[in-house]
Amino acid sequence: MFRGIILVFLGACSFGILSTFVKLAYKEGFTLGDVTGTQVLFGLIFLWVMVLLRKLLGSKSNSTSFREKLQLAAMGTSTGLVSIFYYKCVQTVPASIAILLLMQFTWMSLLLDAVTKRKLPQASQVSMVALVLLGTCFAGRLFSDNLPAFDWSGIGYGLLAAMSYTIFLAVNGKAGNKMHPITKSAILLTGACVLIFTVFPPVFLINGALLHGLFKWGLVLSVFGTVLPPIFYAYGIPKTGLGLSAILSAAELPVAVLMSSIVLQEEVLPVQWFGVALILMAIVIANWTTIFKRTDKKAAAVPVAEIAH
Template structure:
């Protein structure tokens, strides 16, 4: 149960980001300051976790050495924490799509409501299916086609296109939202293949470092020197770094190996209703019953493959 709750809370943490970003924009901060402060604080937290993990590994190694030799051993660094510079650079490169996702997603919030931006970001679900079909040269199953149809229908409802028409939607915001989904699906593919044998704490810290450096190159961190960081930006950056760059990767690393990727995908969908709820209650965005029905359909589409798979397993067991 604790592993299910870990993944659920990790997904819900992602859901609060859009609301925090809109509030930061309301205070006058710009894209580079918001994303830069998020990755800076997230990176500091991740380095703290990596150092703590390293310390625990050293202590465990010393205890094992003491038990085996019966005397006080010398301090030896564990091989698990050793990374070559090639591996570090690979992980840093793998972390750049998550920074690009943040830039595209947060910029889309300047043009479209947060409730719509998160729905567009959620299109990474069918994009992942499409990538898998193309890369493996394998035709999607009937279940996948049904899932994509449910997701598309849910998206049209949740975006409010059927209720108010597409003319009221900002094209730039729509394009940025879709591109953020493309970038996020790329991040999922790349991050899973980048040095998977290394401890998650070490993988995430170098990936975050790579993402932060990319953002700092695109948007030089003047906020570090002009005093902006010591205002509200520090609070917004800390909250975004905590809920976006630190808590979810740690909780997913703890929970996903125990509950499986299928169940993790279902629980990960909790991000969507949390984001829409906060947009409605905190940002006071109008979310109609039709749109809530679309959110429900999107969640059903995410869960459908795993639910049908579980049903087939239970039927074959009987």
């Protein structure tokens, strides 16, 4: 179980450092299309090579219909929207604020679930939502006189990213549940790649940007954003269970804020750390009861992307 805890924690940390790398890429003059395009393209290459290697090594895979694969690719477009909206948010607001906006998927998921099932949320869930919103207010300095200067449209992009991720979580479990996580991730990323290249044609392949620094950012973002986390979660979640994994995956939040402070030199006040602590507390409360339940069998069958971005 200890190895599972380490793997899930490392997967969350991988996601947490993405916003810092994106900011650094922007500082070098690369665009939103460059960043999102190279990440999905390089990630797609890595994942499909891994799928091919598994087949060459004789690994068994469950048969899946073409229709189900097509459904998965369509679902993957929602992850493409997450990348577009989140990285646009990172372009316009501090990285420490962008990750807070993305974390709003926690209460959005509960709200969507309540609407679709026509069932009022439990008291513990309402408490979690209240803590998340209160923590966001503190972490975003809304109760402070010195609000950071940024484009307020970034707030909208961040919330759209959280909404897109909420939709992805809602539909993700409807197809491909018998696939190997790497194969499923590859198909999902294929759909995301089609969407992103439709919105942002991959001009970086012909304008020389790859040879002028973009290659390294695409490599870093794909490894830490689309390759390592799915693998870590695939092997870690079945060992730890969904409840503990959800709590461990929340490490993404403090890692992102810490990286923005150390690497990007963004000002992070004590009140913001207090807000981060409230959000983490909300996630712990929401998942505390499931930690003590035997969820290993269910966890093994749950898609990696139920927790990953």
